[in-house]
Amino acid sequence: MEFSEHIKTANVENVVLRQPLHPPARGTLCVTGHHLLFSDREERGSPQLLLLLRNIDATEKRMSASSGTITIKCKDLRVFQLDIPGMEQCLNIAHSIETLSCLGHVSEMYPFFYRPVDVNLQEQWGLSSPEKLFGQTKEFHDRWRLSSVNRDYSVCPSYPPTVIVPKVLDDESLKKVAKFRQGGRFPVLCYFHRKNAMVIMRSGQPLTGANRRRCKEDELLLQAVLGDSNKGFIIDTRSSQQAQQARMTGGGFESKSSYSCWKRLHRHMEKGRALQESLIKLVEACRDESHNMDRWLSKLENSKWLSHIQTALSTAGLLAECVERDGHSVLVHGSEGTDCTLLISTLAQIIMDPHCRTLEGFLTLLEREWLQAGHPFQERCAHSAYSHAHLQHESPVFLLLLDCVHQLWHQFPLALGFSDSLLLRLANEAYASNYGTFLCNNDQERCTHEVKTRTHCLFKALLKPSERDHYLNPLYEPTELAIWPSVQPQSLQLWTEFFLRWEPQIQHIEEAKKEIKNMISHWGKLVLDDSCSVSLNG
Numbered sequence: 001m002e003f004s005e006h007i008k009t010a011n012v013e014n015v016v017l018r019q020p021l022h023p024p025a026r027g028t029l030c031v032t033g034h035h036l037l038f039s040d041r042e043e044r045g046s047p048q049l050l051l052l053l054r055n056i057d058a059t060e061k062r063m064s065a066s067s068g069t070i071t072i073k074c075k076d077l078r079v080f081q082l083d084i085p086g087m088e089q090c091l092n093i094a095h096s097i098e099t100l101s102c103l104g105h106v107s108e109m110y111p112f113f114y115r116p117v118d119v120n121l122q123e124q125w126g127l128s129s130p131e132k133l134f135g136q137t138k139e140f141h142d143r144w145r146l147s148s149v150n151r152d153y154s155v156c157p158s159y160p161p162t163v164i165v166p167k168v169l170d171d172e173s174l175k176k177v178a179k180f181r182q183g184g185r186f187p188v189l190c191y192f193h194r195k196n197a198m199v200i201m202r203s204g205q206p207l208t209g210a211n212r213r214r215c216k217e218d219e220l221l222l223q224a225v226l227g228d229s230n231k232g233f234i235i236d237t238r239s240s241q242q243a244q245q246a247r248m249t250g251g252g253f254e255s256k257s258s259y260s261c262w263k264r265l266h267r268h269m270e271k272g273r274a275l276q277e278s279l280i281k282l283v284e285a286c287r288d289e290s291h292n293m294d295r296w297l298s299k300l301e302n303s304k305w306l307s308h309i310q311t312a313l314s315t316a317g318l319l320a321e322c323v324e325r326d327g328h329s330v331l332v333h334g335s336e337g338t339d340c341t342l343l344i345s346t347l348a349q350i351i352m353d354p355h356c357r358t359l360e361g362f363l364t365l366l367e368r369e370w371l372q373a374g375h376p377f378q379e380r381c382a383h384s385a386y387s388h389a390h391l392q393h394e395s396p397v398f399l400l401l402l403d404c405v406h407q408l409w410h411q412f413p414l415a416l417g418f419s420d421s422l423l424l425r426l427a428n429e430a431y432a433s434n435y436g437t438f439l440c441n442n443d444q445e446r447c448t449h450e451v452k453t454r455t456h457c458l459f460k461a462l463l464k465p466s467e468r469d470h471y472l473n474p475l476y477e478p479t480e481l482a483i484w485p486s487v488q489p490q491s492l493q494l495w496t497e498f499f500l501r502w503e504p505q506i507q508h509i510e511e512a513k514k515e516i517k518n519m520i521s522h523w524g525k526l527v528l529d530d531s532c533s534v535s536l537n538g
Helices: 087-100 130-136 171-179 216-226 240-249 272-286 293-303 305-325 340-352 359-371 397-411 420-431 443-448 458-462 465-471 504-537
Strands: 011-018 025-031 035-040 049-052 056-063 067-074 079-085 144-147 163-166 188-193 198-202 232-236 262-266 329-333
Touching: 011 035, 025 087, 056 087, 067 087, 079 087, 130 144, 130 163, 163 216, 171 216, 188 340, 198 305, 198 340, 216 232, 216 329, 232 305, 272 293, 272 305, 272 397, 293 305, 305 329, 305 340, 305 397, 329 340, 340 359, 340 397, 359 397, 359 420, 359 458, 397 420, 420 458, 420 465, 458 465
Parallel strands: 198 329, 232 262, 232 329
Antiparallel strands: 011 025, 011 079, 025 035, 035 049, 056 067, 067 079, 144 163, 163 188, 188 198
């Protein structure tokens, strides 16, 4: 595709930019295949604008005979205006923005063109793999194995080529189980708890249907998961009623008669359209300019966003409690197993496992539980809160995860090795990025489009020395203990650093936080230097 076909007017002079936190600036606007650039010719100190077009969620035009105004609403929740002289030029710019901000083909997107100077494409892509996880966890080699049954993605399009499964089942049995589970997502291991050898499995729903169909291989697999234990839990992220209704359309749940050693726990979690509409209502509340506290609190409550956080943390806490405190293995699924299932399995691992609370451990966890496990980022993050497009598959499940981790970070400020800045960066990158990490919907699509050989990996970039210091928590004190979040309403807070970050008042708070962080980091280095000098003199 030639991007120039969609750019009738590439440059416009005397454009006025009105953006949050900065005074209006007059300068030159430039449209390229992937970016919107604004250069302030008056040199009044305002920074240049360099906006990835993929970051644009919606545009609005207001025209007059001699000029026009384009309001641009971004996926990172920023809103700014461009006053453009000349109606034709304004219409041309608007058309280019609307077309280039929603390119349909993956290979046309900017990560395939992004080439940072200090990195080459020959570097290994990613941080982990099922093979590496299996190699690091030798304690369970007697009962578990690596299976390449999905090597060509024919068994399950949303799984990686290699998965960890119970040793007693061969690959032919796994294929039968896959046909019995939604989307071919047969139960696979995602976490081994070293303290007591219990595991977390995840899958899609069983396709029992109205006739209560059974699969002996599926029953054998789940029995093998238990080993010598006589009890396990299935956490279903649907209500009991929803699970019953799913049988009428071919889905279903694990019956007590067929899975006698497994106890089902239903925890209804919203996803899809309901979650997207919740985000839209929350952003509307955050942009309320009435300055009426009662109105603001009412809008915040009606959005139900904090209720979704409460449910997610509560369900993850239940999962962690089953494994950590009660000593039982758990299978997690909803319908497809690509959204809420991944949300609570990730949170539970952060609660229980200190390694998942380090910077590298957290990024590795995201890669394993979201990228390799098949969360459809391309569909879920196609639009944010401003889009006028008809909702299809959009749902801010990953943003909800980051907000839940922010709540953990707020409640346990010493227990997480990374800062809130990392969560903000990840929230931005999921919707619009220079990197290929969040492209496509699963590992198969990334393979088809050669994402891992033609784009750069965000997680590797974040761990480079030049980047990682910015995302480390200077107050971090490692602990082997589990961190049990409070889900009481008074314990949950709006993530102001994300949802209100373009408000002037919040900007002052953020500047103060940065200064405090710099002071703490400087103090920490002084203490380290003093201790080193004492040991040398001793």
